[in-house]
Amino acid sequence: DPMDEDVLSDFVPHVHIDIFKEGIIKRTIKKFELGYSYKWKRTIFPVRYWMDGSLMGYNARSSIPNCEEFGISKYFITPGMKKDINLYGLWQNSKDIQKNGIITVFEAEKSVLKRDSLKDSSCVALQGHFMSDEHVRVILGLNIKEVVIAMDKDVPLEEVWSMCERFYGIRKVSYIYDQYNVLGPKDSPADAPNKVYEILFEYRRVYDLKCHNKFIKIKNEKNI
Numbered sequence: 001d002p003m004d005e006d007v008l009s010d011f012v013p014h015v016h017i018d019i020f021k022e023g024i025i026k027r028t029i030k031k032f033e034l035g036y037s038y039k040w041k042r043t044i045f046p047v048r049y050w051m052d053g054s055l056m057g058y059n060a061r062s063s064i065p066n067c068e069e070f071g072i073s074k075y076f077i078t079p080g081m082k083k084d085i086n087l088y089g090l091w092q093n094s095k096d097i098q099k100n101g102i103i104t105v106f107e108a109e110k111s112v113l114k115r116d117s118l119k120d121s122s123c124v125a126l127q128g129h130f131m132s133d134e135h136v137r138v139i140l141g142l143n144i145k146e147v148v149i150a151m152d153k154d155v156p157l158e159e160v161w162s163m164c165e166r167f168y169g170i171r172k173v174s175y176i177y178d179q180y181n182v183l184g185p186k187d188s189p190a191d192a193p194n195k196v197y198e199i200l201f202e203y204r205r206v207y208d209l210k211c212h213n214k215f216i217k218i219k220n221e222k223n224i
Contacts, residue, residue, distance in 0.1 A: 011044045089123060097122050102144060108127065146173070168207055168212055
């Protein structure tokens with residue numbers, strides 16, 4: 001069920017300075033309705049349902065340095081929010097995605113926000129690295145020509161291929177691969193400077209028959 005919109009009135013329409021330093025600008029903050037809770041000391045990322053924009057919940061990121069050392073979770077997600085039926089950022093970016101004919105799928109909300117701040121509104125996030133059947137259905141329902149998978153550096157290539165496999169033979173599908181080793185161990189491609197990201201994006205790898213056959217071989221070997 002949708003969350004009451006009044007809950008957002010508890011937060012000020014600003015973000016912690018750390019988020020701003022990461023390159024998320026005022027225009028994007030307003031577009032995605034980011035906020036800050038002084039009570040919880042967390043930046044709030046509202047999550048809107050891709051189809052009608054209703055408020056599903058929010059993800060709240062702690063602004064306390066080294067919060068895990070104090071037993072405080074860095075992220076708090078609204079309990080019961082079904083991430084597997086939604087793509088973060090699709091409600092805000094759907095028109096640009098369909099206009100450009102391409103969708104880039106990241107893990108985290110912050111990657112979508114960083115790219116939007118650089119005038120790239122073709123991105124969505126899984127809010128994790130699990131791709132559900134509903135995610136696939138929604139993406140295939142869009143008027144697009146290509147799906148680009150852009151997981152964080154620490155996600156195994158086999159897992160990236162498993163996502164590509166969901167679209168293989170239906171849409172052109174490709175993936176961003178850090179062949180130049182320019183990303184940190186847990187970085188998202190969106191964490192790279194814009195020029196570096198554009199190079200990674202330009203030289204993204206198409207998931208073709210060769211990749212498909214390799215993936216099937218690996219999958220079969222694991223089942224033996």
